[in-house]
Amino acid sequence: MINRVSMVTVFLISLLAISWAVAHTPPEHAKVYFIGLKDGAVVKSPFKVRFGIKGFGITPAGTKGRQRHTAGHHHLLVDVEQLPDLTEAVPRDAHHMHFDQGETEATLELPPGKHTLQLLLGDEEHEPQDPPLISGKITITVQ
Numbered sequence: 001m002i003n004r005v006s007m008v009t010v011f012l013i014s015l016l017a018i019s020w021a022v023a024h025t026p027p028e029h030a031k032v033y034f035i036g037l038k039d040g041a042v043v044k045s046p047f048k049v050r051f052g053i054k055g056f057g058i059t060p061a062g063t064k065g066r067q068r069h070t071a072g073h074h075h076l077l078v079d080v081e082q083l084p085d086l087t088e089a090v091p092r093d094a095h096h097m098h099f100d101q102g103e104t105e106a107t108l109e110l111p112p113g114k115h116t117l118q119l120l121l122g123d124e125e126h127e128p129q130d131p132p133l134i135s136g137k138i139t140i141t142v143q
């Protein structure tokens with residue numbers, strides 16, 4: 001009897017652990033991507049960049065409660081060679097732009113030449129989700 005009770009307890013604890021992990025993890029099909037701007041594009045500055053997201057939501061930075069597990073805000077990495085530590089808050093500087101209000105587009109002004117762009121979603125504390133929602137890195141040429 002005790003064995004059966006403890007087995008059920010272990011089972012229930014496992015279920016709780018699994019649902020906890022799932023609640024904090026973006027679904028496998030979730031992704032972030034650039035809308036209408038392709039790798040190799042040639043643009044004139046200033047230009048508009050639109051941020052796409054699928055399978056996950058957008059919410060302003062600092063959002064508390066349940067929604068923070070199903071939504072985040074975009075960060076645009078500009079000319080970043082080495083990704084920041086994905087277990088820490090995304091740095092905030094000219095190369096790591098935060099869209100705290102939940103913006104889904106930005107107008108960029110970059111000097112002529114080649115530049116790389118990459119999207120990285122962050123949670124209420126600006127930390128990437130686990131696993132991170134990160135786009136492919138695209139290289140564009142600004143005329």
Ligand SMILES: [Cu+2]
Pocket residue numbers: 061073074075090098099100122125126
């Ligand atoms: Cu942020």
